[in-house]
């Protein structure tokens with residue numbers, strides 16, 4: 001280690017980047033098997049970029065990601081980044097829910113220092129594993145002063161995305177991460193970063209969300225819309241005491257008629273319902289084909305259903321007023 005290099009802390013959570021399998025050419029492996037030291041041993045070049053220390057926060061495939069890990073991560077990042085000797089954070093994460101954890105942190109960490117998530121689509125034991133390069137590039141991104149103040153970043157496949165915009169778009173391909181509404185913020189090559197765009201929605205130090213005393217998040221679930229949708233699904237969530245419901249509606253967040261009738265009752269009982277879209281891109285617009293005024297619903301703007309769920313969970317910590325929550329969806 002050298003005194004002059006930036007100090008980057010790696011927080012490991014598991015995922016395919018730490019996955020190992022019997023075949024080096026297949027998609028069968030177990031995520032989250034290898035500890036952080038093994039991942040770092042694959043990228044000795046990173047020691048020239050930063051002084052690196054690491055902590056194992058969890059060891060799970062990100063299909064098992066849980067509110068408690070989100071809260072643990074956010075709290076630890078807030079502690080670490082408050083220290084003058086820490087310059088940036090890299091989180092190693094499974095890709096299945098990397099966009100969700102990234103957006104949760106985008107709204108809850110209170111730092112302008114770089115916070116970067118990385119993952120991999122091929123396990124650490126596969127031919128042409130993408131994890132080592134993604135980890136190296138993530139460390140480069142977190143160590144760069146150019147990354148400060150840009151919100152939480154996701155660095156995959158040589159590209160740097162905003163955690164607000166990015167999502168996983170392909171089951172297995174290494175180019176799976178895309179920002180369908182915005183494109184990447186920048187790129188990383190040859191040990192350096194270049195940025196071309198800025199995120200304008202409020203994030204990190206600018207948000208009203210303080211999770212320092214929070215140990216559980218409000219119960220919010222997602223319903224998937226389709227032709228002839230069964231309205232009984234809405235009743236199931238109400239029975240399960242959901243405080244909020246996100247509907248991945250069809251098209252511009254539209255609802256099947258019998259579901260719409262149920263939703264009207266649900267919103268008048270005080271449960272907040274957000275209309276998002278199953279289409280994968282675009283904005284759900286207010287009072288368009290669906291009359292939000294009459295239904296008492298909120299629109300997700302351009303957040304996909306899983307990100308709308310996270311913002312609704314955090315919003316419900318502050319208010320149950322759909323009007324105030326709608327403002328948050330236009331702000332964050």
Ligand SMILES: NC(=O)C[C@H](N)C(=O)O
Nearest residue numbers: 015016061062094095096
């Ligand atoms: N590529 C991956 O990381 C997938 C894995 N299921 C995970 O999310 O942990």
